Amino acid sequence: MNEVAAPTRAPTEPGAEPCAERRAADPAQEVARLREAVLEKLCYSVGKDRNTASDRDWFIAVALATRDRIVNDWMLSVRAAYQENRRRVYYLSLEFLIGRLLIDSLTNLGLVEPMRAALAGLDIDLDKLRQVEPDAALGNGGLGRLAACFMESMATLSIAAHGYGIRYDNGLFRQTVTDGWQHEYPEDWLDFGNPWEFPRPEVNYNIGFGGVVESTPRDPGSAARIWRPGETVVAVAYDIPIVGWRGAQEHNFVNTLRLWSARAPDPLRLDAFNAGDYVGALADQVHAESISKILYPADSTPAGQELRLKQEYFFASASLQDLIRRHLTQNGDINTLHEKAAIQLNDTHPAIAVAELMRLLVDIHLIDWERAWEITQATFSYTNHTLLPEALETWPAALMERLLPRHMQIIYLINAKHLDHLRAEGMDDPGKLSALSLIDEHGGRNVRMGHLAFLGSHKVNGVSALHSELVKETVFRELHEIFPDRIVNKTNGITFRRWLFEANPHLTKLLGETIGRDFYDNPEALRALEPLATDLDFQARFAAARLANKTALAGLIADRMLIKVDPNAIFDVQIKRIHEYKRQLLNILQTIAQYNEIRAYPMRDCVPRVKIFAGKAAASYYMAKLIIKLANDVARVINNDPTVRDLLKVVFLPNYNVSMAEAIIPAADLSEQISTAGMEASGTGNMKMALNGALTIGTLDGANVEIKERVGDDNIFIFGLTAEEVAARRARGIDARETIAHSPMLREVLESIQDGAFSPDDRHRYAPLVDMLTYHDYFLVTADFDAYVSTQMNVARRWRDRKSWWRSAILNTARTGWFSSDRAIAEYAEDIWNVPVRAP
Numbered sequence: 001m002n003e004v005a006a007p008t009r010a011p012t013e014p015g016a017e018p019c020a021e022r023r024a025a026d027p028a029q030e031v032a033r034l035r036e037a038v039l040e041k042l043c044y045s046v047g048k049d050r051n052t053a054s055d056r057d058w059f060i061a062v063a064l065a066t067r068d069r070i071v072n073d074w075m076l077s078v079r080a081a082y083q084e085n086r087r088r089v090y091y092l093s094l095e096f097l098i099g100r101l102l103i104d105s106l107t108n109l110g111l112v113e114p115m116r117a118a119l120a121g122l123d124i125d126l127d128k129l130r131q132v133e134p135d136a137a138l139g140n141g142g143l144g145r146l147a148a149c150f151m152e153s154m155a156t157l158s159i160a161a162h163g164y165g166i167r168y169d170n171g172l173f174r175q176t177v178t179d180g181w182q183h184e185y186p187e188d189w190l191d192f193g194n195p196w197e198f199p200r201p202e203v204n205y206n207i208g209f210g211g212v213v214e215s216t217p218r219d220p221g222s223a224a225r226i227w228r229p230g231e232t233v234v235a236v237a238y239d240i241p242i243v244g245w246r247g248a249q250e251h252n253f254v255n256t257l258r259l260w261s262a263r264a265p266d267p268l269r270l271d272a273f274n275a276g277d278y279v280g281a282l283a284d285q286v287h288a289e290s291i292s293k294i295l296y297p298a299d300s301t302p303a304g305q306e307l308r309l310k311q312e313y314f315f316a317s318a319s320l321q322d323l324i325r326r327h328l329t330q331n332g333d334i335n336t337l338h339e340k341a342a343i344q345l346n347d348t349h350p351a352i353a354v355a356e357l358m359r360l361l362v363d364i365h366l367i368d369w370e371r372a373w374e375i376t377q378a379t380f381s382y383t384n385h386t387l388l389p390e391a392l393e394t395w396p397a398a399l400m401e402r403l404l405p406r407h408m409q410i411i412y413l414i415n416a417k418h419l420d421h422l423r424a425e426g427m428d429d430p431g432k433l434s435a436l437s438l439i440d441e442h443g444g445r446n447v448r449m450g451h452l453a454f455l456g457s458h459k460v461n462g463v464s465a466l467h468s469e470l471v472k473e474t475v476f477r478e479l480h481e482i483f484p485d486r487i488v489n490k491t492n493g494i495t496f497r498r499w500l501f502e503a504n505p506h507l508t509k510l511l512g513e514t515i516g517r518d519f520y521d522n523p524e525a526l527r528a529l530e531p532l533a534t535d536l537d538f539q540a541r542f543a544a545a546r547l548a549n550k551t552a553l554a555g556l557i558a559d560r561m562l563i564k565v566d567p568n569a570i571f572d573v574q575i576k577r578i579h580e581y582k583r584q585l586l587n588i589l590q591t592i593a594q595y596n597e598i599r600a601y602p603m604r605d606c607v608p609r610v611k612i613f614a615g616k617a618a619a620s621y622y623m624a625k626l627i628i629k630l631a632n633d634v635a636r637v638i639n640n641d642p643t644v645r646d647l648l649k650v651v652f653l654p655n656y657n658v659s660m661a662e663a664i665i666p667a668a669d670l671s672e673q674i675s676t677a678g679m680e681a682s683g684t685g686n687m688k689m690a691l692n693g694a695l696t697i698g699t700l701d702g703a704n705v706e707i708k709e710r711v712g713d714d715n716i717f718i719f720g721l722t723a724e725e726v727a728a729r730r731a732r733g734i735d736a737r738e739t740i741a742h743s744p745m746l747r748e749v750l751e752s753i754q755d756g757a758f759s760p761d762d763r764h765r766y767a768p769l770v771d772m773l774t775y776h777d778y779f780l781v782t783a784d785f786d787a788y789v790s791t792q793m794n795v796a797r798r799w800r801d802r803k804s805w806w807r808s809a810i811l812n813t814a815r816t817g818w819f820s821s822d823r824a825i826a827e828y829a830e831d832i833w834n835v836p837v838r839a840p
Contacts, residue, residue: 095144099658137171155244167259180632235318247840354456493824523817673698678723
């Protein structure tokens with residue numbers, strides 16, 4: 001937004017004064033005003049009469065009326081940030097998985113029940129309208145959901161913050177499953193507009209690509225570099241207000257999520273159009289707008305790789321230009337940027353921002369190189385989310401030299417000065433210098449974006465205690481040796497308001513009636529539940545709340561999948577991105593083993609179980625797609641086998657998103673967190689399900705370690721190799737033939753898959769999976785199989801002991817308040833960003 005110079009006024013971010021009267025204190029008056037506001041929006045903004053309005057019309061009217069309430073507080077929040085000249089936090093993320101915003105916004109405003117009553121007077125059901133809203137398709141999984149949680153918590157803690165990302169027209173693909181195979185289709189979340197956003201066409205920045213870099217004399221003995229791009233794309237801003245939890249505050253603090261949309265400078269070549277080349281006339285527009293068309297275009301081709309790099313630079317450059325403009329408007333001096341701005345890089349996707357800030361400081365604002373580097377390092381911090389080498393982005397130097405020639409020069413100079421400093425300090429080991437270099441010379445010259453983010457930041461954080469230690473020992477081992485104080489831990493957190501209050505109203509109501517409402521503001525107050533964990537009456541009420549959620553999920557499964565499941569069975573849930581390291585395959589193998597057991601021993605008393613899977617595989621990830629197909633083939637066989645007698649059901653729910661998670665998580669009895677130890681950075685689904693009373697079955701990986709410490713060893717099911725044992729096992733080799741030979745159950749399962757028991761139409765379909773497990777089991781599925789099966793038997797025994805199960809479930813809810821994103825953000829604020837917070 002183009003704020004004016006006066007620090008007390010920022011009319012387009014938004015204005016300085018509230019534009020409507022504050023909310024009414026009298027409940028009846030509040031309901032009447034909300035009803036009036038909705039009808040006004042329906043008439044004057046939607047243009048519909050109440051007698052002919054569709055559910056979508058009503059949703060838009062309610063969303064706009066709610067948005068008006070947010071805007072009041074948004075203006076107050078922006079005005080306060082300007083008047084107090086606060087240091088702002090800028091959160092750069094390629095993903096913001098914000099999900100549906102209607103109930104989220106009403107919850108934080110304290111208006112859910114008043115709005116429900118207002119609509120009831122119009123014979124409109126708020127819960128029905130909730131289902132009309134599409135999920136914002138701005139993310140894939142945990143990375144994007146974490147960013148959304150952090151934006152809400154920053155607002156809750158009154159931290160002046162902006163989120164910066166891309167306004168994807170289609171976002172991640174919409175997943176369908178046909179005959180068990182995943183298919184990808186465009187996600188049409190914007191087809192009917194987005195009532196939460198404010199277009200800011202006046203806020204736009206030119207983003208350059210390609211071209212040449214020229215040198216011109218600047219001072220005696222120095223030259224200025226002028227980049228003349230060969231292509232220019234315009235970044236146009238769209239703002240979404242993110243409202244925080246009010247708590248005891250007089251008003252809600254509201255921050256801005258600013259998303260960039262790509263436009264061509266000249267959308268139509270009129271000469272080509274008039275010459276009859278109607279398609280060619282739009283070529284520049286199509287080329288430019290491809291940048292913000294979809295999330296994560298496949299990078300298996302050179303064109304796809306170029307588009308991914310364009311996306312990352314596009315949003316990083318626009319965001320930096322925007323925040324520098326804001327800083328200069330208010331403070332005037334670019335040299336104080338690091339004092340007034342803290343920029344957090346969420347993974348390596350925005351890492352090019354380090355080189356871009358150096359370009360802007362040195363080339364545009366004429367800052368001396370050494371001073372510019374000081375400002376850059378003091379401004380940036382970087383969150384690492386992965387230990388997978390392939391997930392730490394690298395870009396071919398040739399691609400970057402062609403697409404971002406000036407940035408490549410800057411990266412080379414950063415690297416040269418970095419290595420020169422190391423040599424001056426006495427390091428002369430070529431192997432060490434190669435490992436510390438920003439340029440990877442092995443297998444072609446590539447730029448290590450993780451190294452760039454690390455060197456350009458004053459702090460680098462992992463996202464769980466185990467992950468942060470492994471970051472020091474693995475991907476950044478050499479850099480950690482040189483900069484031992486740079487890596488810190490910040491364990492992830494979740495927005496418990498969304499994942500408890502909104503997703504699980506049955507349990508929230510019970511908790512409020514039992515221990516009071518202190519936990520609404522302070523999740524650690526949930527510890528008041530601990531004395532009730534063995535109270536049989538409370539256990540019964542807790543179980544009843546869970547059963548209501550399971551019945552609702554059973555209805556959803558019946559509607560969407562035409563599969564009938566028993567709400568009294570264990571709901572055994574694994575919902576996450578499909579990836580080999582997350583080991584959905586291990587879960588499927590155990591499911592087959594249980595199926596074999598039921599058929600072979602029909603006289604045994606077997607605990608009924610429903611296996612629930614959901615998640616998307618990357619469009620070009622063949623093995624992950626094959627795992628989805630196997631899950632669906634196994635489901636087809638088991639669900640249609642009368643000998644199973646409904647003791648085991650398997651469900652794969654397609655198109656997993658935030659809204660589906662809100663339906664599944666409150667109904668989960670068992671939370672599957674079974675990644676290969678040492679490979680999951682943190683996880684947040686584990687936190688959400690534990691908060692809602694699910695027991696975790698998992699490896700000592702990611703935040704499972706800290707969940708175990710919080711809930712207690714008796715209230716979690718841990719199995720499998722540790723991270724150290726995984727490393728040792730891999731060092732000995734990953735051929736699993738001996739392991740399979742020593743496990744009759746595993747051998748039987750693999751033979752049934754190999755023989756086509758689940759693929760009679762194509763008996764060789766799963767040969768690649770079986771071969772991979774047999775000869776190249778990098779993710780150690782076979783090594784952990786027997787331990788996993790044994791632990792699942794322990795789960796069944798605990799389920800039979802209902803008092804013990806519900807005691808553990810209640811203690812999980814009571815002891816996981818620490819995993820709040822409010823706590824995580826308070827730690828970032830104190831240890832990394834140096835900004836004050838205010839308790840909710």
